[in-house]
Structure formats: structure tokens, C-alpha cells
Amino acid sequence: MxxxxxxxxxxxxxxxxxxxxxxxxxxxxxxxxxxxxxxxxxxxxxxxxxxxxxxxxxxxxxxxxxxxxxxxxxxxxxxxxxxxxxxxxxxxxxxxxxxxxxxxxxxxxxxxxxxxxxxxxxxxxxxTALLILASASAPYKDLAGLIAYAKANPGKLSFATTGIGSPSHLALEWLKAREGLSITSVPYTSSLAQLVPDLISGRTDGYFAAPLGVTQHMKTGKLRALALTADARLPGLEEVPTTAEAGLPGFLYSxxxxxxxxxxxxxxxxxxxxxxxxxxxxxxxxxxxxxxxxxxxxxxxxxxxxxxxxxxxxxxxxxxxxxxxxxxxx
Known part of the structure; x- marks a missing residue:
């Protein structure tokens, strides 16, 4: 070069x-x-x-x-x-x-x-790709389980977002449209200070998150990463499968x-x-x-x-x- x-x-x-x-x-x-x-x-x-x-x-x-x-x-x-x-x-x-x-x-x-x-x-x-996160207490353990649960319980799940039109919101809307899901979007316009605790406690059921800022909660077991919206795993997050590996090929978002x-x-x-x-x-x-x-x-x-x-x-x-x-x- x-x-x-x-x-x-x-x-x-x-x-x-x-x-x-x-x-x-x-x-x-x-x-x-x-x-x-x-x-x-x-x-x-x-x-x-x-x-x-x-x-x-x-x-x-x-x-x-x-x-x-x-x-x-x-x-x-x-x-x-x-x-x-x-x-x-x-x-x-x-x-x-x-x-x-x-x-x-x-x-x-x-x-x-x-x-x-x-x-x-x-x-x-x-x-930066996004992590599809869920509380450790969620009834599903992987992305396929999340999708199956949402289809069996239309309107029951809610996903936190960082505001209307944000990456976390648009990624959610794409997932809903692609898989025919009914999931409520809950916008948090201030900061992650309330969003993450609500996700951990189960007040909301999921969140498309940029990795930085949430990995510490994954390490402590409070949050579970179901998939990464990328075509390759990330260094430092090798245990998180890509969306293709998790059963959702072509779902790439960053x-x-x-x-x-x-x-x-x-x-x-x-x-x-x-x-x-x-x-x-x-x-x-x-x-x-x-x-x-x-x-x-x-x-x-x-x-x-x-x-x-x-x-x-x-x-x-x-x-x-x-x-x-x-x-x-x-």
C-alpha cells in the first residue's frame, strides 16, 4: 500500500x-x-x-x-x-x-x-453493528425463541428505543416488518440511564443496542445478547452469534x-x-x-x-x- x-x-x-x-x-x-x-x-x-x-x-x-x-x-x-x-x-x-x-x-x-x-x-x-438484547429473565434464550414468542403473543412484547427514527427504532421496525411481528416501541429520549435498568428489570423486553455501554451488563449476566446485526462476529464479543448464525440471514444493520x-x-x-x-x-x-x-x-x-x-x-x-x-x- x-x-x-x-x-x-x-x-x-x-x-x-x-x-x-x-x-x-x-x-x-x-x-x-x-x-x-x-x-x-x-x-x-x-x-x-x-x-x-x-x-x-x-x-x-x-x-x-x-x-x-x-x-x-x-x-x-x-x-x-x-x-x-x-x-x-x-x-x-x-x-x-x-x-x-x-x-x-x-x-x-x-x-x-x-x-x-x-x-x-x-x-x-x-x-458499529447492533446487539439484539433481552433481559436475562426473558422466556426466550435466543433470537429464534424471541421471534417465536412474539408471533405466539402478538402485542405483548415491547422494545426500548433511543427515540423515533433512531437506529434502534428503525432496526426494530425492520424486524417487525420482515417477520410479521407485533412489538410495541418504547422511546427513551433522555439517555440510557433509565433505558438499561428498565430492560434489565423486564419493564421492556428488548433493545437494539450499540455494544459500547452495555457489555458490562452482559458480563454480569443481567442482559443476554441474542444476536449481532453483522455478517461477522466482533472481537471481544466472539460468543455472540451473527443474525445469520441465529437464523435470520440477511438481517444486517449498523x-x-x-x-x-x-x-x-x-x-x-x-x-x-x-x-x-x-x-x-x-x-x-x-x-x-x-x-x-x-x-x-x-x-x-x-x-x-x-x-x-x-x-x-x-x-x-x-x-x-x-x-x-x-x-x-x-
Whole structure:
């Protein structure tokens, strides 16, 4: 694998003395001008940490400031709308995810930004599959047992979710539609502080969870993981079968993150391509891969074109779930 090297480009005599570092920045502006990365989540938490980890990697590679700006709220709309219309010079980056750049297009009838027209895909960052969790006291011990129980007892089971339109909610709606199940969705909009205790106590019967934050309850035997919505088992969770292994082939679902630039960067200047190669360098690094593995995430280095194709497929996939379940946030 070739290493994407930085180059030092000197200014012509008589020009400003500042130097431009990195192939991406050499096509954009000088290295003493900061880059802004807008994250559509409050500071703190796992998702914010992913964005900041990427910002640190790009900062080291480019030799310039990458300033993180948190703009949480509104299912990512507040942040996405804040960068809409800024100059398409690559100096404003956006930490996109399945909500802002796939689900929101169907969840909101009047979305104030266009996920395609208002952004330039740089590349994917990582994703995390979901665990299908149940209380240790549940009458079913595996995924097949859960499905059989739900079919025999329509309307009796309830699944906790982290809000309408969240990954935990849409994954549940897909399971219900695919298997013809009647399961009540119980949204918890504040935090996991009440959701997890309610699941452990049996007040709710299941939950599609990101692994980080619940594995300690699995180790103590308070929660049972019935399956992982991925095509391979995760390091550190080798005892949890995939959905295919648990009898539900093709049921793959993940929360994913990617980097985009605000506006449409002119393709002829190859700015986005250079930035994509730099992002891939960060994601392929041993340090980033180890960091992701410790948090049960999968690093996903891609080109901007591959990311654009992926988002288009995800948008249609989630649209079908949302339309079938009649989910709306308007």
C-alpha cells in the first residue's frame, strides 16, 4: 500500500510567507488557516469521540488546526443546516451519519438541507453493528425463541428505543416488518440511564443496542445478547452469534459515520479526492484501527465515490423501512 505523503509547497518570491502543508490543503489554502469540523452531536459521548479522533488524525497529517464545533439537536438538522451555503473550499467539514445523510430524507417532509446537493462526500469513517438484547429473565434464550414468542403473543412484547427514527427504532421496525411481528416501541429520549435498568428489570423486553455501554451488563449476566446485526462476529464479543448464525440471514444493520465537505467542491480541482486519500490514511492507521476495535467499531476507509454510492443505497433502504412503518418526525 502506498503511503499518501505530505508535500511542502513554497510560495513564489514576493508572495505571502505562509506555507501550505498536505496535498489536500495545498489545493485549498495555507496551513495557517484552520479547518472547521462540525459534529451534529453534543460534546462528550461515543459519536463525538469518533469525530474528534478523526480531527486529531487530520490535524497531525495536515499540520493545521482542525477545529471541532458541536451543534447537537434536531436529528442533526441544526448542524447540517448551519453549514449549508458556506464556501465550497473544503475548509468546512461535516461529520455525517445515517440520520443526516440517509434517514432524514424520509423522516422529514420539509428537510431544510439537501443531503446530496449541499455536500461533497469525502469518505466513510466507521460503523458499529447492533446487539439484539433481552433481559436475562426473558422466556426466550435466543433470537429464534424471541421471534417465536412474539408471533405466539402478538402485542405483548415491547422494545426500548433511543427515540423515533433512531437506529434502534428503525432496526426494530425492520424486524417487525420482515417477520410479521407485533412489538410495541418504547422511546427513551433522555439517555440510557433509565433505558438499561428498565430492560434489565423486564419493564421492556428488548433493545437494539450499540455494544459500547452495555457489555458490562452482559458480563454480569443481567442482559443476554441474542444476536449481532453483522455478517461477522466482533472481537471481544466472539460468543455472540451473527443474525445469520441465529437464523435470520440477511438481517444486517449498523450505525455508520462519514466525512463530508460543505458545498459541492469542483471535481476538476481534485480537492475532495486529495482529502479522501488523507482521510483513508488516518482510518487505515494502526492506532485508529485499535481505537475502533476497543469500542466495537469497524473502520471503513473508502473513496468519496464509494461513500456516495453507499449513502444512496442506505437512503433507499431506510426509506423502505420508514414508509412501511409510517414513521415521521414532521
Amino acid at each position: 502506498n503511503i499518501y505523503r505530505r508535500q511542502l509547497i513554497s510560495m513564489l518570491p514576493g508572495a505571502a510567507a505562509a506555507a501550505c502543508l498536505g496535498p489536500a490543503l495545498s489545493t485549498l489554502a495555507c496551513a495557517d488557516e484552520p479547518v472547521r469540523l462540525v459534529i451534529p452531536f453534543p460534546a462528550g459521548g461515543v459519536t463525538d469521540a469518533v469525530g474528534r479522533k478523526v480531527a486529531d488524525g487530520l490535524r497531525e497529517l495536515w499540520g493545521t488546526m482542525v477545529l471541532v464545533e458541536n451543534r447537537g439537536g434536531g436529528s442533526g438538522i441544526v448542524a447540517a443546516n448551519a453549514v449549508k451555503g458556506v464556501p465550497a473550499d473544503g475548509r468546512t467539514l461535516f461529520f455525517g451519519y445515517a440520520g443526516t445523510h440517509a434517514a432524514n430524507a424520509s423522516l422529514f417532509k420539509n428537510l431544510p438541507y439537501n443531503p446530496v446537493a449541499d455536500f461533497t462526500p469525502i469518505g466513510m469513517i466507521a460503523d 450505525s455508520w459515520f462519514g466525512l463530508l465537505a460543505a458545498g459541492k467542491i469542483p471535481a476538476a480541482k481534485a480537492k475532495a479526492e486529495a482529502m479522501s486519500k488523507d482521510l483513508q490514511t488516518v482510518i487505515r492507521s494502526a492506532a485508529f484501527r485499535q481505537w475502533c476495535q476497543e469500542r466495537f467499531m469497524r473502520p471503513l476507509p473508502t473513496t468519496g465515490a464509494e461513500f456516495a454510492s453507499f449513502m444512496a443505497k442506505e437512503t433507499e433502504f431506510l426509506r423502505q423501512i420508514i414508509v412501511t412503518a409510517k414513521v415521521t418526525l414532521d
